[in-house]
Amino acid sequence: MTDSTRLPEPLASWVETVLGPLKAVQDASHPRENSQVWRVTGRTGDHYVKVAPKPVLYTRETRAYREAVPHLGHGNAPALKDNSADLLALILTAVDGEPLKGEESLARRRAAHRQAGQLLRRFHEALPGHQAQDEAAHVVESAQSGLDKHIAEASDHLSTAEADTLRRLVSTLPGLGPLPAGWRHGDFWERNLLWNGRRCALIDFERSEPGPLVSDFVKLATSLWPDHPELRTTLFEGYGRSLSDAEECALVAFAAADAASALAYGPRHGDALVTARGRATVKRLMQEGRR
The missing domain is CATH 3.90.1200.10 (Aminoglycoside phosphotransferase (APH), C-terminal lobe)
Incomplete structure (x- = not known):
């Protein structure tokens, strides 16, 4: 589970480089030990920040967002805003629901x-x-x-x-x-x-x-x-x-x-x-x- 009020460093610095200053950070993790997901709000709206538990999962997810997810159409899945291989992290747009x-x-x-x-x-x-x-x-x-x-x-x-x-x-x-x-x-x-x-x-x-x-x-x-x-x-x-x-x-x-x-x-x-x-x-x- 994650700290629901802030992002850890150096993740916070990278996210703010991409999205600008954050107004709010909310825990959005699944109830398991290795889940690290936050919903963040900044001047560009709401996004999700996700840290993959393993490099292989990070690789699979980033590849899927680049090659397969666009076939779903706008609004039918999150879009990949940015990613960091060093941090195993992804910034994703929020979708309604x-x-x-x-x-x-x-x-x-x-x-x-x-x-x-x-x-x-x-x-x-x-x-x-x-x-x-x-x-x-x-x-x-x-x-x-x-x-x-x-x-x-x-x-x-x-x-x-x-x-x-x-x-x-x-x-x-x-x-x-x-x-x-x-x-x-x-x-x-x-x-x-x-x-x-x-x-x-x-x-x-x-x-x-x-x-x-x-x-x-x-x-x-x-x-x-x-x-x-x-x-x-x-x-x-x-x-x-x-x-x-x-x-x-x-x-x-x-x-x-x-x-x-x-x-x-x-x-x-x-x-x-x-x-x-x-x-x-x-x-x-x-x-x-x-x-």
Whole structure:
């Protein structure tokens, strides 16, 4: 978490060089230890200052802002005002809206998800698929190679049968052939959809990179769609196409990999929401496997 009243040095000096004197600084971090985000107000209006937790996340986010985010259109995502590799910091314009919440009426929530689908399609198509295939293959390899490590770390939260089921599902990925690829967001779910009641905007691109497009639907498939299948239908209406049979199989496999990762990460970091998502996914995959 950050100090909500001021920016630390030398970050403050750099930001004021770009934006001029600041009138107000407000903490906008996520409730986790390595999140450093501030909303700042100066003579040029409101901006966000974000310090990436790791160099790789800084590199991914700055690349996404330069190459993919402009395809979303004005006002549909923040714009990169400036960045500092030395500080791992970005200055971003502010966009209107708050993270989408379940309290919204169904009609408004569906409108937001339809727009989100449209934005995600533009983002995915910011990089032609043939240029993303090598990196997409690497994502598939990483899902496989990291699985046993995650299962070992989550051993207190997985039975032998559950671990075997996750391994079996993830092992199907190579046999599905090359999956449609492009620029994926990497953390696509309601937390990163800003909604002002009329318009949806997409934020938080630190996990963006080329890869298999279907992997972008895992967070929604494991946290939201089981209870709200109508939102899946609406999002794909906006997206403009359905998943292929191979992508549907890959979505299950990526969900299995995500569940192992969640059960390795959540308990270790005291994150009850991530842990619950992992457990719910494992339970659902086991039930579906018995049908």
